[in-house]
Amino acid sequence: xxxxxxxxxxxxxFMRPKEAAxxxxxxxxxxxHTDGDHLSLLNAYHAYKQAVVTTAWCYDNFINYRSIQSxxxxxxxLSRILRxxxxxxxxxxxxxxxxxxxxxxxxxxxLFMQVAHLQKQGHYLTVKDHQxxxxxxxxxxxxxxxxxxxxxxxxxxxxxxxxxxxxxxxxLVELAPYYYxxxxxxxxxxxxxxxxxxxxxxxxxxxxxx
Numbered sequence: 001x002x003x004x005x006x007x008x009x010x011x012x013x014f015m016r017p018k019e020a021a022x023x024x025x026x027x028x029x030x031x032x033h034t035d036g037d038h039l040s041l042l043n044a045y046h047a048y049k050q051a052v053v054t055t056a057w058c059y060d061n062f063i064n065y066r067s068i069q070s071x072x073x074x075x076x077x078l079s080r081i082l083r084x085x086x087x088x089x090x091x092x093x094x095x096x097x098x099x100x101x102x103x104x105x106x107x108x109x110x111l112f113m114q115v116a117h118l119q120k121q122g123h124y125l126t127v128k129d130h131q132x133x134x135x136x137x138x139x140x141x142x143x144x145x146x147x148x149x150x151x152x153x154x155x156x157x158x159x160x161x162x163x164x165x166x167x168x169x170x171x172l173v174e175l176a177p178y179y180y181x182x183x184x185x186x187x188x189x190x191x192x193x194x195x196x197x198x199x200x201x202x203x204x205x206x207x208x209x210x
Contacts, residue, residue, distance in 0.1 A: 001106050002082075002089070006075035007041040008151065008163070013067045014044075014138075024062040032140040036165035038107055038151070039100060040140050045071065105175070107165050111149040112176035116161055117190045118146050124161070126153075127190060136162035146193075147172070169197040 007013065016024040031047065033039035048068050051057035058065040082089060092099045116124040116133055122144075124133045135141060136154060141164055151163030173180050173194065182198065185191045 001103065002075050002078050003045045003071075004038050004042050004103070004107075006071040006078060007045055007068075008038075009074050010067045010070045011064065013041070013064050013071070015062045015064050017062075020062070027060075027062045028140070030061070033100075034142075034166075035100065035104060036141050036148070037139055037163045038149075038165045039103065042103070044068070048072075104165055104167065105171050107149055108167055108171040109175045111151070112172050112179055114150050114153075115167065115172060116148050116150060117193065118144050118148075119189055124148065125190065126161075128186075130186075130188075131159055133159045133161045135164060136160040138162060139164050141166070169193055170201060173197045173201060 014028050031040050031043040033043055044063065045068070048054060048057065048063065055065055058068065079089065092102045115127045117127060119125050124135070125131070126133055139162065145166040147167045147169050148161070149165045149167045150161035152161065154160040154162050180194060182191065182194055185194060
């Protein structure tokens with residue numbers, strides 16, 4: 001999460017010059033994670049840290065050297081702050097099947113208000129404020145998950161959400177129960193899905209007690 005937050009705090013690391021757009025897209029695809037952009041940024045950061053000659057690596061992979069270098073500096077600053085506050089720096093083992101899931105749960109805990117739900121008509125609707133949005137073309141997702149977390153709301157000729165991660169409704173209900181309180185939720189497709197999620201969580205809790 002330190003790495004992802006650091007990467008989000010700097011200008012976009014992925015360069016896409018018009019004269020080499022196809023090559024830039026292919027280079028970015030190397031880092032694409034099936035669950036979205038936050039984890040793709042993490043993949044790019046890990047690859048950067050493993051590079052022997054970082055300037056050449058950035059040039060070959062259409063990565064903005066100054067931006068990713070700044071992200072590395074921000075990460076170190078955040079790490080020092082956490083150590084100063086005696087907060088443990090803990091990470092799930094990379095070989096664990098929970099590695100990426102735990103990161104996505106952390107993202108859900110922080111971005112629970114920035115969520116959109118796929119509607120039957122094929123578009124997304126942001127929770128609570130009901131804004132119709134589309135996935136930004138720069139997103140690495142190649143499918144439409146039922147629920148997405150988004151980092152940015154971009155208004156151009158259409159409403160777009162950008163920097164996305166696939167999410168599970170059960171995580172949102174578990175991590176932000178006050179926000180996803182059914183009593184205060186407007187009627188619609190999203191509330192129906194929420195009711196189903198609550199029932200699933202209650203059934204799971206009942207099985208665990210047994």
